[in-house]
Amino acid sequence: MKIPTYARYDYCAKRACDFLEEYNISSYPVDVEKIITDNKWGLTPYSLIMQQFHCDRNTVIRCLRSMDGYTQLDDDNYSIAYNDDPELGDRKRFTLMHEIGHIYLNHLVDFDITLLYRNELSKKENKVLENEANAFARNVLAPISLVRQLKDKAPENISSKFGITYYAANTRLDLFKKDFEIIDSIGLQQRMGNIFRKFYNKTTCSKCNAKFFLRYRNFCPICGSKNTLKWGDGIMDYKEYETTVEGFVETCIRCGNKKIMGNYCQICGAPARNYCTNYFWSEDNYQACTHSEPLPGNARFCPDCGAKSLFFHHNVLNAWNIEYDQFMEEETLEVNIPTTSDGFMTIPNEQPKKLPWGDNIDEELPFN
Structure with missing residues (x-):
């Protein structure tokens, strides 16, 4: 040829x-x-x-x-x-x-x-x-x-x-x-x-290491931190409760009731949909958050204004660090720490890896 x-x-x-x-x-x-x-x-x-x-x-x-x-x-x-x-x-x-x-x-x-x-x-x-x-x-x-x-x-x-x-x-x-x-x-x-x-859409939070396939801009919906969202792979899949298209959980997170009828569980009173509390409770306030859509089932905070979510406000969701600490403890138990012949721990001579997004990533990039 x-x-x-x-x-x-x-x-x-x-x-x-x-x-x-x-x-x-x-x-x-x-x-x-x-x-x-x-x-x-x-x-x-x-x-x-x-x-x-x-x-x-x-x-x-x-x-x-x-x-x-x-x-x-x-x-x-x-x-x-x-x-x-x-x-x-x-x-x-x-x-x-x-x-x-x-x-x-x-x-x-x-x-x-x-x-x-x-x-x-x-x-x-x-x-x-x-x-x-x-x-x-x-x-x-x-x-x-x-x-x-x-x-x-x-x-x-x-x-x-x-x-x-x-x-x-x-x-x-x-x-x-x-x-x-x-x-x-x-x-x-x-x-x-x-x-x-x-x-x-790949995003992670540098504080709680949550991974997302949705583009959040202002606040992390898991830990509520501002300016910590970067492009990259997180290590944490925080448990997310399945919801319907309208945002309702099919099973009450608090008591396990499977026959929810309305916005709240008729057994324990837990909310059935997750909203930003700033929007939900302050409809007459002109400074209220405009995030009117239901939040994901694992969101503790509103990604737009940083206010608590309805699930977190009602203690349906635990603080993020409880789940994070449990995950890190399990990870630590699985790590085999190398030792010398006399039993002392060896420390690898490695430099910490740089994050894939670098230090000066443009926050306006749609693929952060």
Whole structure:
């Protein structure tokens, strides 16, 4: 098969969509090295090649014919080498995804002359394959469906959110319209939306670690804390009592009555629907909360104004930390603490992992 005359940008967009689905990409910046490790592909920095062959970086670049990265196929095994020169800055993520692009687009398999033999490629052929790998990389690392949701589309914000260089962020903006038209023309908009639907709504509270698939803005409905809601995966699924479409619990939370008739249990008087008390009790007050919809069955507080929920006000729900402390105690009991031969506990020499949303996440992002 011959290398096409022009880059197949529609094919690259489709394969990027396939990749996002196959690897279940739902958090950004993408952990590219994990993808390489999970596939058991080789990964070698140029500095290690320099050390092994006692040469300088320019020699490696000249031999591999690539300033940034190089992919090789031996039998069924792929190996990726990349330039780890500190002066290149935060370029590694795009370089590695570019090389994955060569693999995922079958550049080293489909064509008679491949990147494995770069000295046999003409400049035009090489440019076609490089453009395809670049298109694949930008559509995986900074998908159109997410970039368009950013309120602040400045290159520095895109660079920060998706973990790419300022230059790559500028390129993403320059080619935004072109990629959008391609994705729209081949019918990928709905598919891309399905991939990121849960990603848009994924939220956690940094205080009580609750996880949500609803977008709350102001107050955490579990612990009532303000400005603690961030994008990411929480660890706590606080018990939520099932409700009907109208918001009624089918079984009384307090006494277990299964024949509730009205807004309150006729046996123990517990409320059957969860509301914001600020709205429920202060209808004549112009400062009352406007949250008129029933709250989830596990909400202790209103996510709009922070007032207690009706369930929590009537002690139908316990304080959040009771459930949290019980969960943490059970987790602690399951942890096997490593010890030395004389019985002393060993402390792993690990740095705490950074939260996936970073320190300066834009709270206006719809996928926080």
